[in-house]
Amino acid sequence: MPTTFCVTEKITEKTTSPKVTSAGINTTMTRQYDINANGHGAALALLKATVLPYPTVDGILLNATPTLRIEPSLNPSGGVGVWSGQVEYRHPGRDEQTLGTNELLEPFREKVSASFSGETQHITTAITQERFPAYGDNEAPRSNFAINVQSNGEVEGTDIYKRTGTFTVSTVLPESLVDNDWLKDRFKQVWTINSSDFRGWERGEVALTSMDTRQRSDGNWEVDYSFQISPSQKGIGEYAGIDLFPVDPEDPDADASTTTFEGWNYVWVRYTAEEGDKWIEPKAIGVYEAQVYEYSDFSQLGIIN
Numbered sequence: 001m002p003t004t005f006c007v008t009e010k011i012t013e014k015t016t017s018p019k020v021t022s023a024g025i026n027t028t029m030t031r032q033y034d035i036n037a038n039g040h041g042a043a044l045a046l047l048k049a050t051v052l053p054y055p056t057v058d059g060i061l062l063n064a065t066p067t068l069r070i071e072p073s074l075n076p077s078g079g080v081g082v083w084s085g086q087v088e089y090r091h092p093g094r095d096e097q098t099l100g101t102n103e104l105l106e107p108f109r110e111k112v113s114a115s116f117s118g119e120t121q122h123i124t125t126a127i128t129q130e131r132f133p134a135y136g137d138n139e140a141p142r143s144n145f146a147i148n149v150q151s152n153g154e155v156e157g158t159d160i161y162k163r164t165g166t167f168t169v170s171t172v173l174p175e176s177l178v179d180n181d182w183l184k185d186r187f188k189q190v191w192t193i194n195s196s197d198f199r200g201w202e203r204g205e206v207a208l209t210s211m212d213t214r215q216r217s218d219g220n221w222e223v224d225y226s227f228q229i230s231p232s233q234k235g236i237g238e239y240a241g242i243d244l245f246p247v248d249p250e251d252p253d254a255d256a257s258t259t260t261f262e263g264w265n266y267v268w269v270r271y272t273a274e275e276g277d278k279w280i281e282p283k284a285i286g287v288y289e290a291q292v293y294e295y296s297d298f299s300q301l302g303i304i305n
Helices: 040-050 093-101 180-187
Strands: 011-013 019-021 028-036 067-072 082-090 110-123 158-173 206-215 221-229 233-236 259-261 266-275 280-290
Touching: 011 040, 028 040, 040 082, 180 206
Parallel strands: none
Antiparallel strands: 011 028, 019 028, 028 082, 067 082, 110 158, 158 221, 206 221, 233 259, 266 280
16 A cells, blocks of 8 residues: 655654554554654644544545654664654545444534432431321320330431432543543532533432543543432422421411432431320420531533523
8 A cells, every 4th residue: 555654853753663454344544653842742742743634544534633643763773852753634425434333523513311219318207107096095105296106205217218319421521621630620520510400400409420531532522411310399498297398377378398308418307305104205396407528610611501
């Protein structure tokens, strides 16, 4: 295969180059150089200037975006400032072929996968609870909304399944966008919660749980974001038997108020043990909603909100 390669005063192609693998869609070509330059940047600039824009192998136009590698070398002269450079080309159809296996090609294109299930959660407070009095003199002690109350008034609770879901958004981001600072900023968003509506979920319902990145041969980046959903509890006016918005005695006709417990906030109830006629009984004396995760702006992820 006749091919013409550039030779300049400071860059020389090695005798071991080019290496061509002619295999249809899997065709690749590797070119290697010895470079004399003052520093890594100058050597890389010479290598880029020597790259053939659209090399052809057996009539196949190879990918115009090569992979550039450069490293110090002791050959051919062994002197300071001698570098070894390499350029790799590939058939553009290799990326197109993988489209059938759902690999994304164009920047900002996306694919989404999702799974909805349940996970265990320990609770101490029932939504409703019915007490069945015993016969005779032994009346069942009141537990109010507390679950699994012991004789000393301690509330042990139980484990239940909580509805949850996970989804992954895969995208391709351009090489010009992704740098070390960008990656550091994304790291800071892992295990943060959406600060505003995100893909149909309201503030506080979605956590960014992980992020995987890899740079492709065309320089662009494949990015996979994983999210977990924790739905909010809406329209809460009473919880564990406590009226969260007691009626104002000065305005008894005012409409009752309700609140929303955001999905990733932690809601807990404080109980006190009161002595009844025969038993120590728990009584809820406070309901608390604790923010335990930071919020962040998911629009900075580079994917569609």
